[in-house]
């Protein structure tokens with residue numbers, strides 16, 4: 017099927033478990049559609065080039081940089097953004113651990129880090145420190161030096177195991 021790149025389309029996407037319909041140009045970035053059309057501003061923009069992971073979301077369970085995904089590619093998929101992971105006052109174990117450890121400072125990288133950590137813990141609930149480092153290697157942070165972030169993920173994994181719930 018071919019699409020006229022210069023005409024808007026009506027696209028259906030499942031976002032955080034809710035069916036949503038958006039009007040957008042096929043090559044518009046999923047990042048912009050989430051933030052501007054759907055008002056989900058928890059997803060951040062850093063580099064805009066697929067290098068920093070600030071815009072990471074889960075698409076059909078896989079971690080993707082939403083600045084690199086044309087919205088057409090997301091049509092019919094299941095997108096999870098930071099807004100689904102937890103919110104005040106019900107923070108997820110991961111969000112709580114980031115807060116406690118100082119893993120969130122300016123906060124620009126934090127939603128992407130949390131989604132990357134969630135993706136890792138969904139696949140591997142009890143990762144080693146090295147696996148955490150590797151699992152978050154696509155996400156850059158200019159503030160923390162990373163150690164607090166890796167510790168937060170390890171703490172969230174331990175807490176989830178104690179509470180017998182997903183992080």
Ligand code: FES
Nearest residue numbers: 062063064069083
């Ligand atoms: S803003 Fe998407 S990877 Fe940096």
Ligand code: FES
Nearest residue numbers: 121122157158159
């Ligand atoms: S907390 Fe500022 S970029 Fe990570």
